[in-house]
Amino acid sequence: MADLQLRDVEKSYGEVKVLANINLDIKRGELIVFVGPSGCGKSTLLRMIAGLERITGGVLEIDGQVVNDVPPAQRGIAMVFQSYALYPHMTVRENMEFALKIAKKTKAEIAAAVDKAAGILQLTPYLDRLPKALSGGQRQRVAIGRSIVRDPKVYLFDEPLSNLDAALRVATRLEIAQLKEQMPDSTMIYVTHDQVEAMTLATRIVVLAGGGISQVGTPLDLYERPQNEFVAQFIGSPAMNLLGGAVTQTGVQTAIKLDGGGVALSAVPTLAADLGMRVNIGVRPEDWVATNTAPIYTGEVEITEALGELTLLYFKRLGDGAQVVGKLPGIHTNLRRTTVNMTADPKKVHLFHGGLSLLYR
Numbered sequence: 001m002a003d004l005q006l007r008d009v010e011k012s013y014g015e016v017k018v019l020a021n022i023n024l025d026i027k028r029g030e031l032i033v034f035v036g037p038s039g040c041g042k043s044t045l046l047r048m049i050a051g052l053e054r055i056t057g058g059v060l061e062i063d064g065q066v067v068n069d070v071p072p073a074q075r076g077i078a079m080v081f082q083s084y085a086l087y088p089h090m091t092v093r094e095n096m097e098f099a100l101k102i103a104k105k106t107k108a109e110i111a112a113a114v115d116k117a118a119g120i121l122q123l124t125p126y127l128d129r130l131p132k133a134l135s136g137g138q139r140q141r142v143a144i145g146r147s148i149v150r151d152p153k154v155y156l157f158d159e160p161l162s163n164l165d166a167a168l169r170v171a172t173r174l175e176i177a178q179l180k181e182q183m184p185d186s187t188m189i190y191v192t193h194d195q196v197e198a199m200t201l202a203t204r205i206v207v208l209a210g211g212g213i214s215q216v217g218t219p220l221d222l223y224e225r226p227q228n229e230f231v232a233q234f235i236g237s238p239a240m241n242l243l244g245g246a247v248t249q250t251g252v253q254t255a256i257k258l259d260g261g262g263v264a265l266s267a268v269p270t271l272a273a274d275l276g277m278r279v280n281i282g283v284r285p286e287d288w289v290a291t292n293t294a295p296i297y298t299g300e301v302e303i304t305e306a307l308g309e310l311t312l313l314y315f316k317r318l319g320d321g322a323q324v325v326g327k328l329p330g331i332h333t334n335l336r337r338t339t340v341n342m343t344a345d346p347k348k349v350h351l352f353h354g355g356l357s358l359l360y361r
């Protein structure tokens, strides 16, 4: 139940700087999710907050106290890992009691804390079982239970669901969402590779890339108003389409003549765009609409992937190798090898110049 502040936090391994300029305010009760490509430093940042990695520059405060040199056990933090790290010879109850016994809590305090956590996590029927007699999802709940009993200021989750199969992942994700609702004042930081986890669990997402923060915002902020092409293409699956062109009209609406010949209108009110400026337009696969007049993009469908509720259309690659993808509700395998004209609502056409969104210029 804490606020965290990171000021110009850095991490170097010898000469190699892996993180720099990390500035972030996390408010009590938030569930912050770190996402980013492999190797961008998500786990390193989480481990620095936990105190498992030394902070080589900048300041980390928890509840107004600088904790850079405070050992992990005294930071009031509990960390849940993807490998549950349960003691195999101890029952669920003993696993959950362990840290409290070390902390010399009374028997009554320990029993109350364990019973409460077991209730929240629906583990009460399993308290006398050994971990080997539990499913993967139940084991992960015990690992979370071990944190809850300690009543930490901050919960850190390092890809807690990545060892679970697809169905269990969905179920456990929902349980974490419910757990957060039951503990509205708890501050949680969560690292994941999974977009759905990030979009559904986060109060705010932090996108890390290139050794720094690329954007921080609510899931919908990042989806609807990405600040740069990296975030635009990282959030959302398949990735946002980017097509190159030049601005031919500015004002309330911007018109862009695309290199492929089409013309796009964008509602980005580009006082920011200059005539002739090179831009990339960004259109999400689900925002394409078939049209008979004035298409933004005309292409031949090379591959279709019918996923049941929707079909992905992969068009022939453009001259520069870029792949254009469309997403249509329903089954549309009949569109393979047909040529389709597409447009998009100007409100859904993003504009980027030099990789940055013109919305923020």
Ligand SMILES: Nc1ncnc2c1ncn2[C@@H]1O[C@H](COP(=O)(O)OP(=O)(O)OP(=O)(O)O)[C@@H](O)[C@H]1O
Pocket: 013, 018, 036, 037, 038, 039, 040, 041, 042, 043, 044, 045
């Ligand atoms: N002990 C170390 N010495 C040198 N470099 C390291 C060390 N540990 C991590 N790194 C580097 O720091 C960077 C960040 O690693 P980190 O594990 O935090 O990334 P990540 O975003 O969590 O990646 P992934 O998504 O693959 O788990 C990587 O480039 C990694 O090679």
